[in-house]
Amino acid sequence: MNYKSYLFMLFAVGFLFACSTQPQQTEMVKPDWSDNPWPEIRKKRINQLLPEAMKAAGVDCWITIGRENHNDPIAVHVGAENAGGTAVFMFYLDDSGFHSLAFSPDGEATSLDELNIHDEVIRVDRGASAVQVAADFIKEKGFKIIAVNSSSSNTMADGLSYTQRRNLEEALGDYSSRLVSSTDLVYEWLSIKLPEEVEILKKAAQMASDFQYEAYAMIVPGKTTDAEVAKFLKAKMAEYGVTDAWHPDQNPNVNSGPDRGHSHATDKVIMPGDVIQTDFGVKLYGIWVSDIQRFAYVLKDGETEAPADIQQYWENGKAGSRIALAAMKPGVKGEDVDRAQRDLMDANGSLYVPWSTGHPVGYVAHDVGPNLGGARLETPRPAAQKLLKKGMVFAFDGFHTWKREDGTEKTISVEEMAVVTENGAEYLIQPQEDLILIK
Structure with missing residues (x-):
């Protein structure tokens, strides 16, 4: 210059x-902090920005697994911050558009549904595995590229523990070869x-x-x-x-x-x-x-x-x-x-x-x-x-x-x-x- x-x-x-x-x-x-705008802003971010982030990252399904005490860092962004038992939060694109699901243990399903974040909250019976129910849904839908939170470069996209990853792969069977890192997806979503x-x-x-x-x-x-x-x-x-x-x-x-x-x-x-x-x-x-x-x-x-x-x-x-x-x-x-x-x-x-x-x-x-x-x-x-x-x-x-x-x-x-x-x-x-x- x-x-x-x-x-x-x-x-x-x-x-x-x-x-x-x-x-x-x-x-x-x-200021009065009682009127927190985050719930409405979060829903808007999910419905407006997340579909575009998924398209930019080239994935048709993204899952986040929530759990108590040692939760995923992305949990608050997807409505998983209050997870007790293991719950799966899924976002996907198909011919009819963008969708969001939560596979929740029955004990937390009612309160999660009342937050009105996701299109549907699917109740998982006590003793059943939310991960297995979500995996069965993935196989039924035939998703080809499934993003999960394992990343070597972005801590916000690295919340899936080794044990969770292993359980998910076991539940998916041959579909586990379709798992990719959510690094690019999370980058595209959170950066805006x-x-x-x-x-x-x-x-x-x-x-x-x-x-x-x-x-x-x-x-x-x-x-x-x-x-x-x-x-x-x-x-x-x-x-x-x-x-x-x-x-x-x-x-x-x-x-x-x-x-x-x-x-x-x-x-x-x-x-x-x-x-x-x-x-x-x-x-x-x-x-x-x-x-x-x-x-x-x-x-x-x-x-x-x-x-x-x-x-x-x-x-x-x-x-x-x-x-x-x-x-x-x-x-x-x-x-x-x-x-x-x-x-x-x-x-x-x-x-x-x-x-x-x-x-x-x-x-x-x-x-x-x-x-x-x-x-x-x-x-x-x-x-x-x-x-x-x-x-x-x-x-x-x-x-x-x-x-x-x-x-x-x-x-x-x-x-x-x-x-x-x-x-x-x-x-x-x-x-x-x-x-x-x-x-």
Whole structure:
């Protein structure tokens, strides 16, 4: 990309945000979580998105086996989260269209039927095997390609245990040769979010951003520790009835020192001259998560703004975020988004950053979908070769890394969230434009 093209791209993306230099914080109203939209959204996802995912993956039947205490990670997406005895959830395509069945032990069949998720709930008598009943149905229908949740590359498609797989193969007999991995199917299905889900993700992103601004406002340089900032954010989560977007020990990650990667906050005291990174996300309704980073600079005595070098590093990182966003559009590889930013990082003199530019986000912080990385790797991971599609949501960073006076490295990683649209991509919330200054 030549210099003029780069400037034009930055102008086009930045124009949308030129009217304001700080992200707008919403009025913090405690939400009512009792009206959970997930049941209706789940049904819509099954009936609208799953048939297309099955066609894209080239399968005509998909089965998931649910059970108590050690359930399949996909269970909540197919209505299997409350399975007691072993139950089989089946989705298939035939000449008459798309269908969904649940083969359920009699004890749970009534409550499952009342959820109105599946076309039919087939009761399995006590003592009988739901797996065998489902296998008999498969053989009766003559399905040719049957997807099951065994995967070497996608944990969300790897919920079938060894014992379950063996029992299923025994029940299917010769039909077991028709089993294939659900890797591609689950990828195609979970990587796309409905518009209603994007709206919820916007709320999760805004909440994570607003909480961080409040946390930075309570810092007393020379006294407050990174861990105390993290504790403040934990208290905000409890106050608003939301939970962690990833492992509680590492959410939030507040770091006023050198780079530490994904880690917990420590007892380091925040001092004048520090650049503070907070990596934080919240989960709404127990389903949708955000992943947002906000950065602050602690002013030294006599300073009213960040030093010129720190300010330039910030501008470089922000420019990386903008050029990555401009590179996102349907049909682009994840690797190409990473390359757009890394070319800019090289031009701006950034040190090498080992982390990918971005990752899918939605049901978990590192969700199913294309990886926005691999541009500088000799062999990029397969997920970096996947194409972006409308409805995919990403958390992604604008990077700049420099060497500190003590020889350690520090990275500004302006992490925002965006959704891929028909012709490009757009931020879920207004991005951070300026370093937060702490007096």
